[in-house]
Amino acid sequence: MDFKHYIDFTTEDFALDPSFSRWIFHPDDELERFWKEFMDSHPEKGDQIMEAKTILKCFTPLEPSITREQLDRMSPDKIRQSAKRRAMFGFIKAAAVLLLVISLGGLAYYFMGMDQGVDLEIPYDATEEVGKVILSDGTVKMLDQEEATIKQTPTGETLVNDEAITLENKKAGRKNQGVTQVIVPYGKRMQIELADGTRIWLNSGSMLLYPEKMDGHTREVQLTGEAFFDVKTDPQRPFNVITTDMRVKVFGTRFNVKSYKDDQQTQTVLVAGSVSVQSNARFSKGIELLPGERIVFDRTNERFTKERVDINLYTSWVEGYLIFDQKPILEIFRQLERYYDVKIVTERELKQITFSGKLDLAENINEVLERISFSASIKYDQIENGLYNIK
Secondary structure, eight states, X not given: OOGGGGTTOOHHHHHHOHHHHHHHHSOXXXXXXXXXXXXXXXXXXXXXXXXXXXXXXXXXXXXXXXOHHHHHHHOTTTTTTTTTSOOOHHHHHHHHHHHHHHSXXXXXXXXHOOOSOOOOOOOOOTTOSSEEEEOTTSOEEEEOSSEEEEEEOTTSOEEETTEEEOOTTOOTTOOOOOEEEEEEOTTOEEEEEOTTSOEEEEOTTEEEEEESSOOSSSEEEEEEEEEEEEOOOXXXXXXXXXXXXXXXXXXXXXXXXXXXXXSSEEEEEEEESOEEEEESSTTOOOEEEOTTEEEEEETTTTEEEEEEXXXXXXXXXXXXXXXXXXXXXXXXXXXXXXXXXXXXXESSOOTTOEEEEEEETTSOHHHHHHHHHHHHTOOEEEEETTEEEEO
C-alpha cells in the first residue's frame, strides 16, 4: 500500500476502501502500522478518517464492509459531496443507525438485540505522565498539573486553565462538529465546564469525549473511567453519558459514573434529580434511579442490581476525600494506585481484610498507607519511588 493512493480520499472513499475496512474490522500488525504512519504523516485527513470509521462501525454487527448503495442511502446529498461539504459527525451516526432500523437486515438485528457494549476504541494510556486535551484536528495541549480546568465556550473555543487553544488545521468554511478528547492519567484530575453550563469532574485514569460544539438536539458524552456530573437542566435537550456497558439519560441532575475498563463493574450513583439507566443492548429497558440509589452493571453475568447507598462513599473523591465502610482493602489499593499513580503489591492473602474510615487525599501516599496499616493491622514498605509492598 502507498500513502499517495489515499492523499485525495474523501470520507466516502475511505469508507468504501477494502484495506481501510479490514483495518477497522480485522486489524493486523501490518495494517495498524500502515494507518498509524499514514495518520501521522497526513493529520489533515483525520476528519475524513474519523467520519469513515463512524460509518463503518454502524454496520459492524451486519457485515464486514458496506456497499456504495448503503452509503448513498445514509446521506445522499452530503456523503457524496464530502470532499466539499463533510457531513456532521452526529448526523452521520444518526443516519447510519436509522438505516439499520429501516433496512431488512438492520431491522432483524435490531429486534434480536445487540449483546455487545459500545466500544470506546480511541486508545489512551492512563500511565502517561501528562494529561491531554485533543481537539478534532489533532491539536494537542499537554497538561502536567495535578489538577486542571477546561472550559468550552458557546462558539466551540476551548480554554485550558483560562488559556485559549485553537485548531491548528482549521479550514475556512468548515462546519466544526468534531469531538474534543480529554485524557486524565493516573495521579491527576480535571474539571470541565461545557458550553451549556454542565460541570464535570474527571477522576484519575479517565477519558472523556464530547462534541466540540454543544448545540445539537441532544447532549452526549462518552466516558471511560470515573466522572461526577452536575448537568445543566434543559428539558428540550436530554443529556446522555455513554460507557462501554450502559447509557445514562438525564435532563438535569447530579450523579457519579464509574466505568474503568479493568473493573468488573460499571456503576452510577444518583445524588440529586432523576436519571434513567439502560444497557447498550437494543431495546433494553431504562431503569429509573432516585436520589441515594446506586445501580451496578456486572460485566460477568451482564445483570443490573439497584440498591440504596450512602452517596458519600461514592462521591467524596470530588471533595478530596475517600470514605469507606467495610470496603475490601484490595479495592482500596486499586483506587489509591490510580489517584496517586503508584503501584501497590501484596505478599499475602488480603481478600478478607476490609477497611472503614476517611482518607484525606491531600496527604501523600505514605501518610495514607500509614493510616490504613494502623487500622487494618498490615505493614507496608516503600521498595522504590512509586512502588509499595504490603505484608
